[in-house]
Amino acid sequence: MKHSTFFWFVLPSAILMLLFIALPIVSVVTQSVYAAHEQVVVTVENCGPFGCTQTTAIDQEATQALREAEPLGKYVGTDIYTDRNHLAFAEVGGAWREAEGLPDFGAALMNLPFYRAMAFTLTYTFIVTPLTIIAGFAIALVVNTVAQWLKGPTIFLSLLPMVVTPIVGGLALFWMVDARGILGGALQWLADDPTLSVKADTTLMWIMLMVYGVWHSAPFAFVVFYAGLQTVNQDTIEAAIIDGASRWERIRYVVIPHLVPLTTFVALIQLMDNFRVFEPLVSFQAQAHAQSLSYFIFSDLGGETRLLSSAAATSVLTIIGVAILLSPVLVRTYRDFTPRT
Amino acid sequence: MNMMKTALFGTAMAVLTGTTALAGGHGCAVTEGRINIVGNEFPAIQSVAAAALACADGITAESNLTSEHQTINVAGMQGNPAEYTSAIIANSSIVALINEDVIRPLDDLVAEYGQDIPARQLITIDGKVMAVAFMANAQHLVYRKDVLEQIGMDVPTSYEEVLAAAEKIRAEGIMENPVGGAYAAGWNLAEEFVNMYLGAGGAFFEPGTPNVSINNAQGVAALEMMKALTEYMNPDFLTHDSNATSAEWEAGNVALMNMWGSRTGVLMDDEGSAMEVYSNTVAGGPLTVGDSGVPASTLWWDGWTVAKNISDEEAAATFQALAHATSPALLNDETMSQAVWLMDGFEPEPVNEGVLATVAAGANPYPMLPFMGLLHSALGDNLADYLQGNESAEQALADVEAAYTAAAKEQGYLQ
Numbered sequence: 148m149k150h151s152t153f154f155w156f157v158l159p160s161a162i163l164m165l166l167f168i169a170l171p172i173v174s175v176v177t178q179s180v181y182a183a184h185e186q187v188v189v190t191v192e193n194c195g196p197f198g199c200t201q202t203t204a205i206d207q208e209a210t211q212a213l214r215e216a217e218p219l220g221k222y223v224g225t226d227i228y229t230d231r232n233h234l235a236f237a238e239v240g241g242a243w244r245e246a247e248g249l250p251d252f253g254a255a256l257m258n259l260p261f262y263r264a265m266a267f268t269l270t271y272t273f274i275v276t277p278l279t280i281i282a283g284f285a286i287a288l289v290v291n292t293v294a295q296w297l298k299g300p301t302i303f304l305s306l307l308p309m310v311v312t313p314i315v316g317g318l319a320l321f322w323m324v325d326a327r328g329i330l331g332g333a334l335q336w337l338a339d340d341p342t343l344s345v346k347a348d349t350t351l352m353w354i355m356l357m358v359y360g361v362w363h364s365a366p367f368a369f370v371v372f373y374a375g376l377q378t379v380n381q382d383t384i385e386a387a388i389i390d391g392a393s394r395w396e397r398i399r400y401v402v403i404p405h406l407v408p409l410t411t412f413v414a415l416i417q418l419m420d421n422f423r424v425f426e427p428l429v430s431f432q433a434q435a436h437a438q439s440l441s442y443f444i445f446s447d448l449g450g451e452t453r454l455l456s457s458a459a460a461t462s463v464l465t466i467i468g469v470a471i472l473l474s475p476v477l478v479r480t481y482r483d484f485t486p487r488t
Numbered sequence: 489m490n491m492m493k494t495a496l497f498g499t500a501m502a503v504l505t506g507t508t509a510l511a512g513g514h515g516c517a518v519t520e521g522r523i524n525i526v527g528n529e530f531p532a533i534q535s536v537a538a539a540a541l542a543c544a545d546g547i548t549a550e551s552n553l554t555s556e557h558q559t560i561n562v563a564g565m566q567g568n569p570a571e572y573t574s575a576i577i578a579n580s581s582i583v584a585l586i587n588e589d590v591i592r593p594l595d596d597l598v599a600e601y602g603q604d605i606p607a608r609q610l611i612t613i614d615g616k617v618m619a620v621a622f623m624a625n626a627q628h629l630v631y632r633k634d635v636l637e638q639i640g641m642d643v644p645t646s647y648e649e650v651l652a653a654a655e656k657i658r659a660e661g662i663m664e665n666p667v668g669g670a671y672a673a674g675w676n677l678a679e680e681f682v683n684m685y686l687g688a689g690g691a692f693f694e695p696g697t698p699n700v701s702i703n704n705a706q707g708v709a710a711l712e713m714m715k716a717l718t719e720y721m722n723p724d725f726l727t728h729d730s731n732a733t734s735a736e737w738e739a740g741n742v743a744l745m746n747m748w749g750s751r752t753g754v755l756m757d758d759e760g761s762a763m764e765v766y767s768n769t770v771a772g773g774p775l776t777v778g779d780s781g782v783p784a785s786t787l788w789w790d791g792w793t794v795a796k797n798i799s800d801e802e803a804a805a806t807f808q809a810l811a812h813a814t815s816p817a818l819l820n821d822e823t824m825s826q827a828v829w830l831m832d833g834f835e836p837e838p839v840n841e842g843v844l845a846t847v848a849a850g851a852n853p854y855p856m857l858p859f860m861g862l863l864h865s866a867l868g869d870n871l872a873d874y875l876q877g878n879e880s881a882e883q884a885l886a887d888v889e890a891a892y893t894a895a896a897k898e899q900g901y902l903q
Contacts, residue, residue: 185900185903186858186899188858189614191614192613192615193611193612193614193856195579195608195610195611195612195853196621196624196789196830197624197789197853202857203857203858204614204858205587210589227898230894231890231894232895238890258879260869260891325724346724346726346727347723347726432726434674434869434872435673435727435872446869449559450861450864450865451558451580451581451584451861452583452584452861453562454862456898457895457898
């Protein structure tokens with residue numbers, strides 16, 4: 148391809164990526180290094196139906212002048228990144244100096260919101276991603292072998308979890324695991340413990356969230372693997388059969404090697420999605436037991452006082468986290484596609 | 489409190505002299521400008537918004553009532569011209585609108601169109617009218633008359649008595665988890681702490697400063713009482729918001745709970761629960777904790793504001809329509825029991841008694857401070873750990889203080 152042809156070919160998508168991906172990131176990074184101005188607070192009398200009280204309010208005129216002088220706010224560098232609600236450098240350092248042994252340090256670390264969220268998010272990512280791939284692959288193998296007339300309905304049913312809006316799917320499961328719901332009741336019966344409650348126990352809540360995660364994203368892996376299965380070379384399969392390979396051996400030595408590049412693709416997408424886990428935390432009302440960086444962004448922006456800089460800093464940390472997670476897979480892909488010299 | 493008495497007195501006068509105001513949407517036709525109201529969604533606010541929109545005569549009039557109103561009202565009023573000409577808010581959420589400077593002082597509009605609005609409805613900050621309140625709200629005890637009769641105990645007036653009654657109900661095998669409460673981690677849990685901490689005699693900030701101080705004896709006492717109560721709650725309490733708690737009540741699983749006055753109407757009507765439950769549901773007074781003498785509850789008002797970034801015609805139209813919608817003309821058989829209205833002509837019904845008792849008992853209003861929202865969020869995020877038994881009360885309170893301090897630094901309240 149000529150250079151000029153290539154240039155005109157990619158120009159539209161380059162412009163769109165610049166506008167909708169690069170610029171928002173620049174804006175978020177900018178926001179995250181600025182904080183609100185020092186508030187000019189005055190004491191005022193506040194009267195209403197319950198009488199009058201002395202209270203404080205923001206001096207709007209003084210604040211207006213400050214805002215006009217520096218519309219972005221006060222430059223604070225990386226202060227927000229390192230404060231207690233994010234990376235908490237000072238608190239981590241203090242805990243390290245004062246901790247009596249590693250378990251004590253771990254407990255102190257888990258008391259800080261960022262590290263506690265990371266503990267859940269990483270556990271979730273590294274358990275849900277492989278299970279999703281395995282479940283998706285298994286479903287694809289099964290669907291591939293069912294009779295032709297049954298394939299349509301089977302594929303439709305297998306895709307349902309992905310079709311259902313995450314919030315709705317999460318809510319449906321939330322009510323089913325309620326102590327008086329069908330799954331919650333069944334668990335109580337199985338464990339022979341009438342006080343067992345999934346929603347009250349952190350471990351059970353984590354398991355529930357991960358089960359939901361696999362249930363929701365297995366169809367995606369299934370669709371990709373099912374498409375891949377259609378391209379398996381039938382001659383190779385027949386040759387393997389003639390050689391006396393069992394069904395398991397055919398899968399192990401013919402099908403799986405053929406699907407490895409697809410696995411990389413599914414893993415990439417799933418690592419990214421799972422690191423940003425959010426909807427199940429909302430629909431399971433799980434904030435007492437599990438948090439994620441995305442959930443922090445949501446609560447920073449949804450509170451009575453919006454914390455824009457805090458949300459921006461958490462967004463940047465999420466991007467960095469995703470980049471770190473994906474780097475091994477990306478390096479591997481790069482190596483595979485670079486001709487060896 | 490005095491003002492509330494005046495309100496009740498006014499009510500009595502209105503009834504005696506038969507000056508019941510005209511019903512319906514007459515006498516409020518607004519013919520120029522624009523009305524667009526954003527607000528929370530519950531029956532009283534729906535009635536107010538509908539009455540305001542009925543005043544529109546040939547002009548654009550819309551409302552957007554949603555429980556997510558807090559996340560959209562600032563954004564919807566920051567533009568110029570603003571999308572919303574009015575936001576219906578409460579004493580906690582008006583702070584965000586004032587902080588962002590998106591609502592206008594109403595003094596000139598009150599002088600021109602609102603001479604009839606009684607002074608108790610006007611919310612003034614630093615001498616300027618910033619909102620017009622139309623209803624009062626508070627949390628108070630709701631109890632099952634039949635269950636208390638069954639165990640032979642009086643109606644509790646303190647949380648200590650609630651615990652004693654709960655123990656007896658459980659011991660007699662009437663209910664396994666007789667206490668209810670909106671303890672869902674987040675806003676609800678923080679609100680319960682705010683109630684309990686004020687009831688224990690605590691103050692949130694060092695006087696006149698944004699420096700938080702809750703890690704003290706009152707804070708620990710408040711948390712310990714909350715934990716003691718949770719022993720008698722459904723084990724899922726950290727996921728139960730006001731809606732879920734009301735559902736537990738209507739299912740007949742709960743006999744004692746601290747609940748919003750604005751929600752008692754739903755509990756006492758014949759929809760959604762068995763007769764045994766709704767006919768025995770009674771709105772009690774506020775509860776106390778310890779011996780501070782202050783009720784463990786906060787007083788709330790709901791009111792309306794007018795946006796700053798709109799034309800004067802739009803502001804006048806919005807003001808006139810809402811002033812009419814929150815005048816005695818609103819009150820009729822259907823709307824009367826929806827809230828504790830602040831207008832003349834309001835006649836309290838049994839469902840309203842809890843809120844009136846809370847006002848009469850001298851509960852504190854929810855603090856209207858610019859940085860209170862930050863503390864409320866920090867409380868909502870950090871108290872669940874203690875209630876689950878993962879850490880000490882002191883540690884949980886220290887975490888709240890640290891989280892608040894970091895957020896207040898970012899917002900420029902602390903250096």
